[in-house]
Amino acid sequence: MARERATSKRLTRFFTEDWLAVVVGLVLVTLVLAGLLRNIP
Amino acid sequence: MSDRALTSGQAVSVRRPEPVKEWAWWSASLLLVVALTVATWWLNKTVPTWNRQLRVIEFPVYAVLLGLLASGVLSLFGLRERLGAYFRTEFFLKTGLVLLGATINLAEILAFGAKGLLQAVILISSVFFFTWCVARWLGVEEKLRALLAASVAICGVSAAITAAGAVLAKKEQLAYVTGLVILFALPLMFLQPVAAIWLNLPPDVAGAWIGGNIDTTAAVVGAGTIHSQQALKVASITKLSQNALIGVVAFLLALYWVVVVERQPGGHPQGRPSAWEIWERFPKFVLGFILASVVVTAALSQGWVARAAIRDIQHLREWFFMAAFLSIGFGLSFRGLCEAGWRPIGVYALATVFNTLVALAVASLIFR
Numbered sequence: 001m002a003r004e005r006a007t008s009k010r011l012t013r014f015f016t017e018d019w020l021a022v023v024v025g026l027v028l029v030t031l032v033l034a035g036l037l038r039n040i041p
Numbered sequence: 042m043s044d045r046a047l048t049s050g051q052a053v054s055v056r057r058p059e060p061v062k063e064w065a066w067w068s069a070s071l072l073l074v075v076a077l078t079v080a081t082w083w084l085n086k087t088v089p090t091w092n093r094q095l096r097v098i099e100f101p102v103y104a105v106l107l108g109l110l111a112s113g114v115l116s117l118f119g120l121r122e123r124l125g126a127y128f129r130t131e132f133f134l135k136t137g138l139v140l141l142g143a144t145i146n147l148a149e150i151l152a153f154g155a156k157g158l159l160q161a162v163i164l165i166s167s168v169f170f171f172t173w174c175v176a177r178w179l180g181v182e183e184k185l186r187a188l189l190a191a192s193v194a195i196c197g198v199s200a201a202i203t204a205a206g207a208v209l210a211k212k213e214q215l216a217y218v219t220g221l222v223i224l225f226a227l228p229l230m231f232l233q234p235v236a237a238i239w240l241n242l243p244p245d246v247a248g249a250w251i252g253g254n255i256d257t258t259a260a261v262v263g264a265g266t267i268h269s270q271q272a273l274k275v276a277s278i279t280k281l282s283q284n285a286l287i288g289v290v291a292f293l294l295a296l297y298w299v300v301v302v303e304r305q306p307g308g309h310p311q312g313r314p315s316a317w318e319i320w321e322r323f324p325k326f327v328l329g330f331i332l333a334s335v336v337v338t339a340a341l342s343q344g345w346v347a348r349a350a351i352r353d354i355q356h357l358r359e360w361f362f363m364a365a366f367l368s369i370g371f372g373l374s375f376r377g378l379c380e381a382g383w384r385p386i387g388v389y390a391l392a393t394v395f396n397t398l399v400a401l402a403v404a405s406l407i408f409r
Contacts, residue, residue: 022329025139
């Protein structure tokens with residue numbers, strides 16, 4: 001139980017909005033560069 | 042109402058429907074953000090077609106106004122708190138900033154040559170420190186000071202957004218500075234090309250002056266067009282070279298904030314935070330910004346992607362910034378805006394006068 005809580009705490013700390021923005025931003029850049037997202041208005 | 046304690050079974054049966062309800066509110070909130078962002082995009086595209094001079098009013102104005110409107114209407118019906126879940130300013134801003142990094146081709150900084158880079162470095166550093174000192178002298182709050190200095194010294198709205206991410210500024214401060222940027226860009230767009238003609242400046246010097254002084258890209262294009270085609274070309278290049286240095290400024294600003302300004306009192310015997318603490322508190326979007334910029338520069342220089350892809354990333358970035366400014370408008374506190382007072386306006390005005398004079402001197406020396 002304590003270990004689960006510690007893991008959950010670590011994950012929460014890692015997945016802050018800051019990191020989430022970096023991941024989402026880089027994924028979107030990759031999708032555009034790979035030609036999977038095109039002609040965005 | 043009965044004060045009888047619930048059995049565990051009853052408690053579960055009471056709690057169960059809540060997540061479903063919450064999901065419904067979250068979905069409605071997401072739909073609302075998407076719909077309002079589309080409305081902002083439509084206004085930004087349509088209003089300039091009514092009158093060409095209105096193109097200087099950029100999307101943050103429409104987005105903040107729509108956010109305010111939505112907030113007011115939802116408050117009337119008591120739905121504001123429930124539908125506010127997806128108005129995530131920080132997430133939208135930072136994702137937009139990573140995308141902004143991807144639109145900056147590092148190879149272009151070198152391609153502009155020594156002249157453009159030299160002008161950008163002189164202007165950014167001198168105007169930034171002048172604005173910083175004037176703002177400190179007038180007692181402007183530190184985060185607001187950073188936003189003002191970055192927006193006057195670099196490139197207006199984008200720089201204000203980047204600085205806001207680097208120093209974790211309040212949303213009211215970002216809205217305030219964005220408003221100032223747009224307010225000051227409008228008269229400069231008309232006055233500066235007229236002054237350049239009156240001063241009989243050659244097109245290259247006029248362009249470098251316009252690009253080095255006016256803060257928003259739309260107003261730079263407008264002013265350059267009023268002067269001449271050559272001035273427009275040089276102004277755009279000068280502006281781009283300043284924009285390209287935004288990542289360097291963001292990195293230095295974030296580092297300064299973590300190491301000097303927000304140092305935990307008593308946490309470090311010598312007043313110096315540990316490397317781990319710097320890493321923990323350093324805004325990670327700056328790393329995403331730099332990484333995206335390096336990846337796109339490499340992909341473009343190797344010919345792996347077409348330039349049209351960069352246009353797509355620019356559009357995507359605008360969508361995220363529109364959502365961010367909507368969220369700012371949604372959560373805007375007029376008390377927070379009033380707290381800033383008149384001083385930032387005075388700082389911005391003084392910094393703009395200084396920027397105008399230094400940009401004229403530097404452009405005359407470098408581009409003549």
